[in-house]
Amino acid sequence: xxxxxxxxxxxxxxxxxxxxxxxxxxxxxxxxxxxxxAEWQAVEAEDLLVIDLFKGGRIVIQLAPGFxxxxxxxxxxxxxxxxxxGLFIERVQDDYVTQWGDPSGKKALPKGVAAHVPxxxxxxxxxxxFNPLPWxxxxxxxxxxxxxxxxxxxxxxxxxxxCYGMVGVGRDLNPDTGTGAELYAVIGHAPRGLDRNIALVGxxxxxxxxxxxxxxxxxxxxxxxxxxxxxxxxxxxxxxxLTGADRPYFEVLKTDSATYKAWSTLRANRKDDFFLHPxxxxxxxxxxxxxxxxxxx
Amino acid sequence: xxxxxxxxxxxxxxxxxxxxxxxxxxxxxxxxxxxxxAEWQAVEAEDLLVIDLFKGGRIVIQLAPGFxxxxxxxxxxxxxxxxxxGLFIERVQDDYVTQWGDPSGKKALPKGVAAHVPxxxxxxxxxxxFNPLPWxxxxxxxxxxxxxxxxxxxxxxxxxxxCYGMVGVGRDLNPDTGTGAELYAVIGHAPRGLDRNIALVGxxxxxxxxxxxxxxxxxxxxxxxxxxxxxxxxxxxxxxxLTGADRPYFEVLKTDSATYKAWSTLRANRKDDFFLHPxxxxxxxxxxxxxxxxxxx
Numbered sequence: 320x321x322x323x324x325x326x327x328x329x330x331x332x333x334x335x336x337x338x339x340x341x342x343x344x345x346x347x348x349x350x351x352x353x354x355x356x357a358e359w360q361a362v363e364a365e366d367l368l369v370i371d372l373f374k375g376g377r378i379v380i381q382l383a384p385g386f387x388x389x390x391x392x393x394x395x396x397x398x399x400x401x402x403x404x405g406l407f408i409e410r411v412q413d414d415y416v417t418q419w420g421d422p423s424g425k426k427a428l429p430k431g432v433a434a435h436v437p438x439x440x441x442x443x444x445x446x447x448x449f450n451p452l453p454w455x456x457x458x459x460x461x462x463x464x465x466x467x468x469x470x471x472x473x474x475x476x477x478x479x480x481x482c483y484g485m486v487g488v489g490r491d492l493n494p495d496t497g498t499g500a501e502l503y504a505v506i507g508h509a510p511r512g513l514d515r516n517i518a519l520v521g522x523x524x525x526x527x528x529x530x531x532x533x534x535x536x537x538x539x540x541x542x543x544x545x546x547x548x549x550x551x552x553x554x555x556x557x558x559x560x561l562t563g564a565d566r567p568y569f570e571v572l573k574t575d576s577a578t579y580k581a582w583s584t585l586r587a588n589r590k591d592d593f594f595l596h597p598x599x600x601x602x603x604x605x606x607x608x609x610x611x612x613x614x615x616x
Numbered sequence: 617x618x619x620x621x622x623x624x625x626x627x628x629x630x631x632x633x634x635x636x637x638x639x640x641x642x643x644x645x646x647x648x649x650x651x652x653x654a655e656w657q658a659v660e661a662e663d664l665l666v667i668d669l670f671k672g673g674r675i676v677i678q679l680a681p682g683f684x685x686x687x688x689x690x691x692x693x694x695x696x697x698x699x700x701x702g703l704f705i706e707r708v709q710d711d712y713v714t715q716w717g718d719p720s721g722k723k724a725l726p727k728g729v730a731a732h733v734p735x736x737x738x739x740x741x742x743x744x745x746f747n748p749l750p751w752x753x754x755x756x757x758x759x760x761x762x763x764x765x766x767x768x769x770x771x772x773x774x775x776x777x778x779c780y781g782m783v784g785v786g787r788d789l790n791p792d793t794g795t796g797a798e799l800y801a802v803i804g805h806a807p808r809g810l811d812r813n814i815a816l817v818g819x820x821x822x823x824x825x826x827x828x829x830x831x832x833x834x835x836x837x838x839x840x841x842x843x844x845x846x847x848x849x850x851x852x853x854x855x856x857x858l859t860g861a862d863r864p865y866f867e868v869l870k871t872d873s874a875t876y877k878a879w880s881t882l883r884a885n886r887k888d889d890f891f892l893h894p895x896x897x898x899x900x901x902x903x904x905x906x907x908x909x910x911x912x913x
Binding site: 411413414438440454455456457458482483484492494507508509510511512514515516527528531532533534535586587589592593594595596597598599600601602604605 | 708710711735737751752753754755779780781789791804805806807808809811812813824825828829830831832883884886889890891892893895896897898899901902
C-alpha cells in the first residue's frame with residue numbers, strides 16, 4: 320500500500336535494462352532539466368526582497384516594479400531604511416493569506432515613503448508584453464504571463480493575479496492607504512476575487528513551505544490574538560545590500576521560451592505513467608514559471 | 617498602517633448612529649446567517665470519518681459514497697476495524713497534499729477490504745443531479761455542485777474535482793491499487809490535473825488549518841524522511857461509533873438552495889466596502905458550500 324506516487328520513486332530506483340523497457344514518457348521535470356541557460360532569466364538584486372526570521376528561515380520575494388512601481392519604490396525604501404526589522408508575522412488565515420508588518424499600526428514611516436500611493440491594481444493592456452495561455456480563464460478574457468508575472472487581460476486592462484505565492488500590499492478601506500508597510504502572501508487556492516482590488520507587488524521565490532505552514536491565527540481573519548504568537552522578523556533587506564554567501568540569486572524560466580511552452584503544455588497534458596486522463600488544460604496559477612537558485616555571475 | 621481588512625473589523629466595532637449611515641452593503645456572511653434551517657443538510661454519521669491525533673487535534677471528513685462507493689466501503693471497513701489507529705501523517709508537499717497511512721506499506725488489510733477496487737474516477741453524467749455554476753471552467757464544459765460535491769462535466773461524464781480540502785485515495789501506478797489505506801487532502805491551489813486520474817472520496821469539514829500547517833516534508837514529493845517527523849494518528853472512527861460530546865455533527869448548505877445561489881453570486885460580485893472591482897465570476901473551488909458544526913437532533 321504505497322503512498323500516492325511514492326511507488327514511482329521506488330520504481331525509478333530499481334534498475335531495469337533499458338532495452339527491455341518501452342520508451343519512458345517525457346515528464347515536465349525532464350523538459351525543464353534540458354532548458355538552455357539562455358532561457359533562464361536572472362532576477363535583479365534590486366528586485367529581491369529578503370526576509371530573515373529570528374527563529375531561522377528565509378523568505379525571498381521577487382518584486383514587480385513594472386506593475387506597481389510606486390508601491391515597489393516604497394517597499395525598497397522601507398527595506399533600505401531597515402524599517403521592517405523587528406516587526407512580525409501577525410496573521411495567518413487558512414486557505415487565504417499570511418501577512419506581516421506592524422501589529423500596533425503605530426510605527427512611523429521613514430522619510431521618502433509615500434503615505435498615499437495610487438491604486439496600482441491594473442494597467443492599460445496596450446504596451447504590456449503578454450504571452451497568453453491557450454486555455455480558458457474563469458475570470459478574464461485571457462490569462463497568461465508577462466515576463467515572470469501571471470497576468471489577466473480584459474476590458475483593455477492587464478493586471479497581475481492572486482496566485483499561490485503572490486505577494487500583495489495590505490490596505491485599509493480606502494484604496495490609497497496601502498503603503499507597503501503591510502504585506503501578505505497567498506497561501507491557498509487563488510483568491511482571484513482580490514484581483515484589481517489590491518496592489519500585487521511580487522512573488523515568493525523561496526520560503527513558501529515556511530510561510531504556508533505557520534499556525535493559523537484564531538482571531539477574526541486569522542489574526543494572532545496573543546503577542547506571544549507573533550513570529551519575529553529579524554531583518555528585511557534587498558539582495559543588493561547582502562554580500563557573499565548571504566546574498567541569494569534566483570533565475571526564473573522565461574515565459575516566452577520554447578521550454579516554458581513545452582513544459583506548460585505537458586503540465587496540461589500529462590501522459591507519464593501515473594496519468595490516465597490528461598486534463599487538456601491548466602489554469603494560470605497551476606503553471607507559474609519554474610525557478611531555481613543560482614550563483615553569482 | 618492597519619493590516620488588510622482589519623480596519624473593517626475595527627470600523628464595525630465603532631458604533632455610529634444608523635441614521636447617519638448609507639445602507640450597509642450586504643456581505644456573503646450576512647446572507648449565510650439568514651439561511652433558513654431547511655437549507656442546511658445534516659451529514660449522516662456513516663459519512664463522517666473522524667481522525668484524532670495523538671498530540672491533539674481532530675480532522676473530520678465527509679465521505680462521498682455516491683461518487684466512489686467501493687472506495688468508501690473500504691474506508692468504512694478500515695475505520696470499523698480500527699485499522700488506521702496508530703498510523704501516521706507521512707507526507708506534506710507544499711501547495712499540493714497532506715497524506716496519511718502506513719509508511720511501511722506492510723500492514724495487512726483486514727478481512728472485508730477489497731485489495732483491488734475499480735477506478736471510480738468518473739460517472740456517466742446522466743442521472744447525476746447537477747447544479748451548474750454560471751461561470752466558465754478552465755478544465756471542463758461545465759462546473760458546479762452535485763449535493764455538497766464540486767463536480768465537473770464533459771464528454772458525457774461527471775467527476776468530483778480536486779478543490780482545497782478534498783480527500784482522495786493514494787494509489788500505485790495501476791489504477792486499481794488504491795484501497796483507501798492511504799488518503800490525502802489537498803492543501804494548495806486546486807490540482808485539477810489529478811481529476812479523473814485518482815479517486816476522490818470526500819471533503820475535510822473540520823481540521824484543514826491543522827492538515828495544511830504541518831511542516832512540509834523534505835524528501836521527494838514532501839515525504840517525511842525521518843520516522844521522528846511522522847505525526848501519529850491516535851484513532852480513526854466513523855462518527856456513528858462515537859457517542860455524547862465526542863460525536864461530531866455537521867451541516868452543509870444545500871447547493872440547490874436560494875441561499876447558496878445568493879451567497880455564491882455575491883462571492884463572485886463583492887460590493888461591500890473593501891471591494892472596488894467585483895470579479896464577475898468565481899471558480900468552482902472558490903465557492904465550496906459553506907458548512908457549520910451542529911448539534912445532535
